[in-house]
Amino acid sequence: MSNIRTAAQWVSEAQSVVVLSGAGMSAQSGVPTFRDAQTGLWQRYAPEQLATEEAFRDNPAMVWTWYVWRAMLVNSVAPNAGHQAIGSWQEHLLAYGGSLTVATQNVDNLHERGGASEVLHLHGSLQNYRCIDCGRSAAFDPASSGMRADKTFDEDQALEPVACTYCAVGMLRPGVVWFGETLPQDAFHAAVDALHEADLVVVVGTSGLVQPAASLPSIGRDAGAKIIEINPVPTELSEVADLHFAATAAVILPDMLSDVVS
Numbered sequence: 001m002s003n004i005r006t007a008a009q010w011v012s013e014a015q016s017v018v019v020l021s022g023a024g025m026s027a028q029s030g031v032p033t034f035r036d037a038q039t040g041l042w043q044r045y046a047p048e049q050l051a052t053e054e055a056f057r058d059n060p061a062m063v064w065t066w067y068v069w070r071a072m073l074v075n076s077v078a079p080n081a082g083h084q085a086i087g088s089w090q091e092h093l094l095a096y097g098g099s100l101t102v103a104t105q106n107v108d109n110l111h112e113r114g115g116a117s118e119v120l121h122l123h124g125s126l127q128n129y130r131c132i133d134c135g136r137s138a139a140f141d142p143a144s145s146g147m148r149a150d151k152t153f154d155e156d157q158a159l160e161p162v163a164c165t166y167c168a169v170g171m172l173r174p175g176v177v178w179f180g181e182t183l184p185q186d187a188f189h190a191a192v193d194a195l196h197e198a199d200l201v202v203v204v205g206t207s208g209l210v211q212p213a214a215s216l217p218s219i220g221r222d223a224g225a226k227i228i229e230i231n232p233v234p235t236e237l238s239e240v241a242d243l244h245f246a247a248t249a250a251v252i253l254p255d256m257l258s259d260v261v262s
């Protein structure tokens with residue numbers, strides 16, 4: 001039986017599914033993956049160097065501009081066929097007493113805009129902002145910055161950080177998890193709990209380099225779930241997978257799910 005037929009068979013039998021996604025899930029929507037070469041202002045930095053509190057405190061204007069540009073880009077693109085297939089699959093399972101949990105490393109909202117609900121954001125979200133000093137949540141609309149949502153970045157768009165209107169001391173920071181910061185424990189433990197009950201885990205669009213998220217697929221395997229990986233290239237996680245599709249999310253997910261989603 002072909003791999004796609006095997007996967008479709010597993011999909012038809014699955015009642016408790018977990019989808020673990022990374023930046024590759026959003027690539028075909030036009031959002032650069034996390035380790036794609038940085039453009040413009042950030043060309044000389046690895047993302048790991050920018051996505052830290054230290055980088056923000058050292059150069060708040062540069063890091064703040066990076067996040068506002070990413071938020072504007074996400075708001076200007078659309079969920080792809082892979083996001084939509086996952087949203088429809090979740091709806092199908094819920095209608096028949098099953099469950100599908102999406103646990104994503106992505107800070108965009110494309111799973112939700114593709115129809116998925118109760119999405120677990122292991123690394124936070126670009127939709128939320130808070131004061132880096134007093135911690136108070138703050139409403140911030142990236143469009144208010146006047147920045148263009150271009151696919152690449154022009155340095156003339158550099159922004160000044162936004163001051164907290166509550167304490168008037170701190171600056172607003174994005175509600176993402178920076179390197180060296182702990183993951184939101186409620187989201188992480190909800191993902192672990194779902195993996196303990198899973199009979200099928202689909203790992204899509206992640207290089208498997210960032211911990212502790214990269215350890216999650218093994219929890220599913222140890223709990224007896226079948227593991228499917230979707231990634232154009234082999235990754236750190238490929239040895240955990242029962243099936244690896246060297247393919248892209250927006251192509252293979254609709255194909256694999258064609259029997260269960262309209």
Ligand code: BV8
Pocket residue numbers: 021022023024025027028033034035036048051105106107123124176177178179180181182183204205206207208209210211212230231232233235247248249250
């Ligand atoms: C923490 C938000 C406790 C910000 C991000 C062991 C245990 C615990 C921690 C560590 C550890 N070892 C090291 C650490 C430290 C660190 C870490 O993992 N470092 C790495 C670099 C080694 N981890 C942490 O700091 C975490 N915190 O553990 O707290 C602690 C505290 C102090 C000290 C120790 C421990 C916090 C990690 C979260 C960081 N924040 N994002 C932001 O976005 O700006 S991580 C960032 O990486 C994004 O969330 C991204 O999603 C994520 C993972 O990357 P991927 O999603 O995999 O993306 P990538 O570009 O790498 O790969 C894309 C893949 O898609 C590729 O494979 C490509 O082939 C594929 N692809 C491309 N196109 C497609 C496709 N696939 C399908 N279809 C396509 N079309």
